[in-house]
């Protein structure tokens with residue numbers, strides 16, 4: 001009796017095991033296929049570019065050449081630029097972008113949460129914020145450079161302004177979307193205004209805020225680079241501008257590559273932060289590991 | 292901690308507290324401004340009293356203003372006319388000692404089960420250790436020991452309701468108001484939860500206003516059933532339920548002759564209103 005039931009349980013377990021193994025194999029095959037597709041696409045684009053410059057279909061003098069970009073990249077890292085080492089220029093841009101990102105994100109969250117909770121404040125400040133938002137903000141870079149010189153300050157400010165609006169609108173919207181019955185619940189439980197902000201409003205808006213941070217770091221880099229192109233003594237924007245003036249498309253592409261790596265790195269960090277802060281969220285259906 | 296244990300061992304609170312827990316609703320009227328700019332009367336002169344420690348159920352057709360009444364008892368909203376008095380004092384804003392269980396899920400999804408139950412004590416600045424101990428104790432009482440670290444989305448609907456119940460009761464309210472708390476649950480879970488609610492209520496004996504659309508539930512739980520008219524809401528009739536306490540299982544009380552008799556009486560009164568409300572909405576839809 002006991003042995004029979006044990007045997008049948010084992011049989012069921014075996015069947016389940018088998019099904020799990022098949023599902024896992026299918027998942028692995030799919031991953032392999034995806035990666036094969038990705039690599040093939042990259043090989044096609046980069047290889048096609050390389051070949052068409054070698055065969056003279058496009059002129060590498062204007063459009064660059066993958067092998068040339070690679071050579072230029074190695075050169076930049078080994079011999080630096082006319083404004084100090086390449087590393088130093090990279091560091092300048094990262095610093096400006098990070099500082100601008102921090103200033104913009106913090107002010108964006110503070111204003112978004114404050115205006116989202118106060119009808120009066122949002123009525124008073126709303127039109128002005130919309131007006132400033134309507135200005136093509138890159139133009140502010142020129143003003144900042146006139147006002148603050150060609151140091152890091154104008155770049156930080158420009159990056160901060162770009163980041164501010166993205167984060168602000170998201171934080172504002174997030175606060176407005178707070179669930180009404182959740183709010184009523186904590187009010188009845190005796191929460192003060194500060195406690196409501198801390199325990200309900202900010203965590204609820206956090207989903208929106210963090211979503212905005214992903215694109216916001218890209219904008220911080222744009223702000224820093226544009227500021228540097230407009231006038232600087234160091235930074236990747238300056239490297240790009242110099243390469244452009246020297247008819248060196250490979251130099252532009254090489255710097256671009258470095259910038260992309262920086263943004264992807266920041267994206268990865270923000271993704272980690274997101275998973276940490278929003279660990280309470282139910283996994284999205286695609287993330288759920290349903291076998 | 293000590294005071295909670297006292298309460299738990301001796302049902303019913305001291306005589307001084309008793310008078311504090313009377314709810315007097317008199318002439319309660321609420322008007323809303325519709326988007327079109329017209330005045331809509333949701334409640335018209337609602338009056339009834341809930342004695343200290345009494346369990347009062349309110350039934351009425353949907354849209355008759357039951358939730359609106361509760362929002363004014365809790366102080367979340369203000370009446371257009373009339374008043375709500377709790378313990379002789381007029382309600383103006385959130386009243387201390389009132390807990391609310393909502394119709395919809397009102398748990399914070401970013402807090403664990405323990406964190407959700409801890410909210411009341413945290414907001415009232417109870418020392419952390421004491422708060423934790425009492426939250427764990429309440430989770431045990433509602434049968435959720437071992438689920439402290441789960442998030443609400445990892446629980447079933449019934450378990451979420453238990454968390455909400457613990458979160459409402461941990462403040463040891465004088466007044467407990469509940470807006471169709473088990474309305475979204477399946478029949479079996481609902482019966483179990485109702486029985487558990489009764490036994491917890493018997494331990495701390497707050498005055499209760501319990502809204503439901505389930506007449507059986509109202510009769511099985513309550514000392515008094517208030518029937519409301521369809522919109523604008525007013526009180527149509529009040530029935531005293533003389534079924535003995537403790538009532539035990541909610542499923543079994545349904546078969547007692549006295550239960551059936553009361554149920555029929557109230558249904559006769561309520562049916563007319565439900566039909567009228569239905570005719571109104573059906574007419575509006577046609």
Ligand SMILES: Nc1ncnc2c1ncn2[C@@H]1O[C@H](COP(=O)(O)OP(=O)(O)O)[C@@H](O)[C@H]1O
Nearest residue numbers: 323324333352353354355356357358359360522
């Ligand atoms: N904030 C509001 N503005 C306008 N009308 C409202 C508002 N809240 C409730 N009402 C109306 O008041 C009536 C009573 O609502 P409610 O109290 O929720 O009914 P129920 O008895 O089903 O709980 C309904 O007709 C509803 O449309």
Ligand SMILES: [Mg+2]
Nearest residue numbers: 357358394470
């Ligand atoms: Mg309602």
